Amino acid sequence: MSRIAVTNLKISHFRSYKNVEILTSGCPVALFGSNGAGKTNILEALSLLSPGRGLRRSRVDEMERKPEGIGWKISATLQSLGQIHEIETIYSGDGSRSVRIDGKVTTQTALGRIARIVWLVPVMDRLWVDGAEGRRRFLDRLSMSFEPSHAQYTLDYERAMRERNKMLKEGINDPAWYSAVESQMAESGRKIEQNRLYTIDRIMEAQTNVQTSFPTAQLGLVGANNEAIIVDDLKDAFANNRRADLFAGRTLIGPHRDDLTAMYSAKETAAKLCSTGEQKALLVSLILANGRALSQDFGSAPILLLDEVSAHLDIERQNALYEEIISLGAQAWMTGTGKELFEAFGDRAQFLEVNEASSGSFLK
Numbered sequence: 001m002s003r004i005a006v007t008n009l010k011i012s013h014f015r016s017y018k019n020v021e022i023l024t025s026g027c028p029v030a031l032f033g034s035n036g037a038g039k040t041n042i043l044e045a046l047s048l049l050s051p052g053r054g055l056r057r058s059r060v061d062e063m064e065r066k067p068e069g070i071g072w073k074i075s076a077t078l079q080s081l082g083q084i085h086e087i088e089t090i091y092s093g094d095g096s097r098s099v100r101i102d103g104k105v106t107t108q109t110a111l112g113r114i115a116r117i118v119w120l121v122p123v124m125d126r127l128w129v130d131g132a133e134g135r136r137r138f139l140d141r142l143s144m145s146f147e148p149s150h151a152q153y154t155l156d157y158e159r160a161m162r163e164r165n166k167m168l169k170e171g172i173n174d175p176a177w178y179s180a181v182e183s184q185m186a187e188s189g190r191k192i193e194q195n196r197l198y199t200i201d202r203i204m205e206a207q208t209n210v211q212t213s214f215p216t217a218q219l220g221l222v223g224a225n226n227e228a229i230i231v232d233d234l235k236d237a238f239a240n241n242r243r244a245d246l247f248a249g250r251t252l253i254g255p256h257r258d259d260l261t262a263m264y265s266a267k268e269t270a271a272k273l274c275s276t277g278e279q280k281a282l283l284v285s286l287i288l289a290n291g292r293a294l295s296q297d298f299g300s301a302p303i304l305l306l307d308e309v310s311a312h313l314d315i316e317r318q319n320a321l322y323e324e325i326i327s328l329g330a331q332a333w334m335t336g337t338g339k340e341l342f343e344a345f346g347d348r349a350q351f352l353e354v355n356e357a358s359s360g361s362f363l364k
């Protein structure tokens with residue numbers, strides 16, 4: 001079967017691990033063990049096989065194993081649509097992390113083209129309740145799974161915006177200076193919003209006409225003023241907002257202020273008003289729909305990192321989730337405190353017990 005999967009993972013001096021190697025057949029992996037054993041650390045290592053700061057959004061130096069603090073290294077064999085790649089990402093004690101694909105030094109954004117990875121982590125239990133930033137990040141991670149260049153557009157946009165914000169802070173008034181930087185922001189910003197809207201469309205489409213136990217959601221993208229985003233001329237919008245932005249000392253409008261809205265379809269209730277369990281089920285639903293859409297577009301579902309995902313799901317939903325993972329053919333890496341949580345997988349998943357000792361976490 002063509003799928004995206006990590007078949008070999010080596011973690012070195014990362015978080016609670018000194019050295020560990022995991023071999024998989026490409027099937028789902030269930031990591032179980034007590035709190036603090038080192039389960040999430042493995043998902044975090046996997047998340048660093050994609051562009052960005054990983055699923056905890058930590059600084060690179062926070063992830064080096066203490067007390068040694070000698071940097072860290074994560075290597076993986078990635079099977080992606082019939083091809084096999086060797087990926088390596090290293091933090092050697094200063095600067096940022098470096099990336100090699102098949103022995104060649106490359107950029108983090110290049111990772112996104114071969115490793116499509118999305119995740120659900122416990123802090124997202126508050127995703128629909130907390131501020132827009134988390135929802136935007138979540139949507140951007142899904143967008144990146146469809147369109148790897150999304151990561152680069154985001155970097156380009158942020159770089160240009162930092163420049164504009166500096167000018168705003170210094171009270172610079174020269175329209176020509178603004179015009180240049182606003183053109184860059186408008187260009188990358190337009191791509192970002194196009195990708196986000198495309199992702200929302202594909203996910204909504206993938207929610208219809210499917211047998212699923214998970215609720216469907218009406219999704220939308222709104223801007224800082226709460227109006228639906230239509231990808232129009234951002235350049236004019238930035239120019240028109242200069243006066244207000246100068247007053248605030250930063251850019252008040254644009255894709256960096258967008259928000260993902262969600263409505264629980266069956267109940268016509270905004271996601272933020274739903275119960276914790278419903279909110280979790282919505283997130284799972286979106287992840288699964290993203291997986292279905294991606295396997296249609298691209299031939300494989302992404303790698304799914306599901307940290308403690310069964311916590312707010314009743315047993316029927318848990319089992320439904322597992323069945324959907326299997327039928328998607330996705331390599332899900334899941335964590336939970338007990339092995340019994342994943343019983344319904346039977347021999348369709350690989351089970352690994354995570355333990356900790358004074359010499360570091362280890363697997364059985």
Ligand SMILES: Nc1ncnc2c1ncn2[C@@H]1O[C@H](COP(=O)(O)OP(=O)(O)O)[C@@H](O)[C@H]1O
Nearest residue numbers: 015016035036037038039040041063064065066
């Ligand atoms: N940089 C680090 N160096 C050494 N140990 C770390 C580092 N960061 C986190 N840890 C340890 O990792 C453990 C938490 O691992 P985690 O994967 O979150 O556990 P869980 O199994 O509950 O998901 C804690 O014991 C913590 O002290």
Ligand SMILES: [Mg+2]
Nearest residue numbers: 039040307335
């Ligand atoms: Mg954990």
